[in-house]
Amino acid sequence: xxxxxxxxxxxxxxxxxxxxxxxxxxxxxxxxxxxxxxxxxxxxxxxxxxxxxxxxxxxxxxxxxxxxxxxxxxxxxxxxxxxxxxxxxxxxxxxxxxxxxxxxxxxxxxxxxxxxxxxxxxxxxxxxxxxxxxxxxxxxxxxxxxxxxxxxxxxxxxxxxxxxxxxxxxxxxxxxxxxxxxxxxxxxxxxxxxxxxxxxxxxxxxxxxxxxxxxxxxxxxxxxxxxxxxxxxxxxxxxxxxxxxxxxxxxxxxxxxxxxxxxxxxxxxxxxxxxxxxxxxxxxxxxxxxxx
Numbered sequence: 001x002x003x004x005x006x007x008x009x010x011x012x013x014x015x016x017x018x019x020x021x022x023x024x025x026x027x028x029x030x031x032x033x034x035x036x037x038x039x040x041x042x043x044x045x046x047x048x049x050x051x052x053x054x055x056x057x058x059x060x061x062x063x064x065x066x067x068x069x070x071x072x073x074x075x076x077x078x079x080x081x082x083x084x085x086x087x088x089x090x091x092x093x094x095x096x097x098x099x100x101x102x103x104x105x106x107x108x109x110x111x112x113x114x115x116x117x118x119x120x121x122x123x124x125x126x127x128x129x130x131x132x133x134x135x136x137x138x139x140x141x142x143x144x145x146x147x148x149x150x151x152x153x154x155x156x157x158x159x160x161x162x163x164x165x166x167x168x169x170x171x172x173x174x175x176x177x178x179x180x181x182x183x184x185x186x187x188x189x190x191x192x193x194x195x196x197x198x199x200x201x202x203x204x205x206x207x208x209x210x211x212x213x214x215x216x217x218x219x220x221x222x223x224x225x226x227x228x229x230x231x232x233x234x235x236x237x238x239x240x241x242x243x244x245x246x247x248x249x250x251x252x253x254x255x256x257x258x259x260x261x262x263x264x265x266x267x268x269x270x271x272x273x274x275x276x277x278x279x280x281x282x283x284x285x286x287x288x289x290x291x292x
Contacts, residue, residue: 028268035261043256054262062255065247067263074244077158077166078227084163085170085223086216093178094204110175113168118232121168126236129154129161156239165237166227173226174219181215210289214282221278225271 034041038049061067092110096103113121133154140149155161189211193203209216231245238246244267251260 031261031264032268034258035265037258041258043258043261054258055266057257057259058262058266062251062259062263065251067244067247070242070244070247073158073241074228077162077243078224080159080163081166081170081227082220082223084167085174086220088167088171089174089178089219090212090216092175093182096179097182107175111172114172118169118230119235122165122233122236125161125165125168125233126156129156129237154239156237158238158241158243162234162238162243165233166230169230169233170223170226173222177215177219177222178212181212185211210285213285213289217278217282217285221275224274228271228274229267 033047034043034045035054036050036052037047037054038051039053040048041054042048058067096107100106133156136155137149137152140146140152185208189207190203193207198206229245230243231249234243234246242250248260248263248267251263
């Protein structure tokens, strides 16, 4: 059978798409390749040897920067953001299934953070918590809590201001996903469960949640990955510690060896690992749902 010939437009679009993909993923691929150089390797091509030397250097540490501690902070923050994003998104999705007084205004307030400059959000949250610090210190002084006042540093921190800053970025995505899920959700399943005597909680746990589980996993993936590489919203709101992306940003001006590429490769592998785990879990839940 004679195959149809492709038009010129097809090849032009194919070339454009290929160029776009190379532009998008080419830098990441270059960093991964250069991170596997030998001890004499530099920051540019050509490659000088092939080894895990710079990963070993990364484990030893990069100067005064504690990469291990920064990695743990980022993992802990990303996990907390993921958990809160899933929880609040599911609860909000359930709430918005019914008509709420002021629901439209609340929705626009939530999604407005998507169009707000990230650095402005970070500065605002940082200022808010510094004002809170001033209020707390004044209250402690007024109550004579001198010991507590001396030990008090700041309310800015990983699980306070930084967590709030990251949620302003992840929650709108989670909420929009839940809206899309519940817009095509068939309420007949819940009605059938109630007819069989299920309580509202049993209906949610045994009917609604299993049906929306793959989407919930996707929200968790978005929550973690968006938090994992966030810099702007973290910079002014985290206090006196740094996450891994902030440390990586600082190291780009001081580290002039492929060790910086090794760090970039590690962070990329973790991101793709989380995405792969989420996709695999969502696929398994969907298959289980179909078998049920």
